[in-house]
Amino acid sequence: MEDDDIEYDITFPSPGVGIDDSDEELDEYVIEGESKEPVVFLIGWAGCQPKHLAKYCKIYEKSCITIQYIPPTDVSYINPKLMTSLATKLLDLIKDFNLEANPIFFHIFSNNGSFMYTEITKVLTSPGNKYKNLQVKGVIIDSAPGKRRVLRAAWAFAIASGQRGFARYVAYIGMIFYLLFLRVCLYFRMFFQASGSANPHRVYEDIMEDKTRWPQLFIFSNADKIIPPSDIIEIAEYRKEEFGVLVETLRYEDSDHVAHFKDHPESYTVQCNAFLDTCLKLGSDIDCLEDVDQ
Structure with missing residues (x-):
């Protein structure tokens, strides 16, 4: 679907359908008893395709509404000032579909999805914003966040290009120079912005x-x-110790970047649904937003 410069897909619950209906163990983690279905924003990584993101809907398709969105990389890395506008358009979908009373979750991927998420949280915590009554309950962060490293970012783009063998390494070298150039341009641009x-x-x-x-x-x-x-462990511990945030981690040994669900679908699905269940049971017992007026 398309809505005023923002492309997204939305799916609604399909009770009785799941990633593997023959696996009774997963049924234990289906969220039940909610008067309002949880809404899960799936926000994709750089190089992600809609068909890739759609696979994650299987995690939630029994009991959740999912909104799938992939931030355009040309906006993320070339014209990032537009990200705030995209964030507000995503949040406006909640009102457009009359979901203001539904519990909301974010499931984000890599630094591209994380960038979109940070702009969303800035909007949600800004003084006087119109979204302060939204019922956000938690966030799942897959393969992120990572400290900015040009070489690793270039390799991520090379993989996302779909090239193989020698062509991938050519793309990798070219992307290194391109990202360095973008970084210089962005720093100059940021100098003149607020x-x-x-x-x-x-x-x-x-x-x-x-x-x-x-x-x-x-x-x-x-x-x-x-x-x-180490990047993720550091930030998880910091959020827990400095701010008292309820933090959970799921650490694999062998899966590659944003490939954890592909390699470990059952444990990934169980953990995501168990996390949603935990957050919903917490209800309003936790203060989810810092007092932005202080």
Whole structure:
């Protein structure tokens, strides 16, 4: 579907359908008893295709509404100031579909999805914003966030290009120079913009100091060649110790960047649904938003 410059897909619950109906163990984690279906925003990574993101809907298709969105990389890395506008358009979908009373979750992927998420949280915590009554309950962060490293980012883009063999390495070298050029251009552009403007190079710091306090589930792997597990462990511990955020982690040994669900579909599905269930049971017992007026 398309709505005023923003392309997204929305799916509604299909009771009785799941990733593997023969696996009775997964039924234990189907969210039940909710008067309003949870809404899960799936926000994709750089190079993600709609068909890739649609596979994650299987995790939630029994009992949740999913809104799938892939932030355009030309906006994320070339014209990031537009990210704030895209964030508000995504949040406006909640009102458009009359879902203001539904519990809301975010399931984001890699630094591209994280960049979109940081702009959403900035909107949600800004003084006087029109979304302050939204019922956000938690966020699942897959393969992110990672500190900005040109070489790793270039390799991620090379993989996303779909090239193989020698052509992939050519794309990798070319992307290194391209990202260095973009970084220089962006720094000059940011110099003339107001502080606090959307900046893809501050994703790690923005998530670390995020004003929201709803629970977080970090999913990552020791085998990730794009974002080292040490980055994610550091930020998970910081959020827990400094802000008292309820933080859960799911750590794999062998899956590659944003490939954890592909390699471990059952445990991934169980953990995501268990996390949603935990957040819903917490209800209003936790203060999810910092007082933005202080």
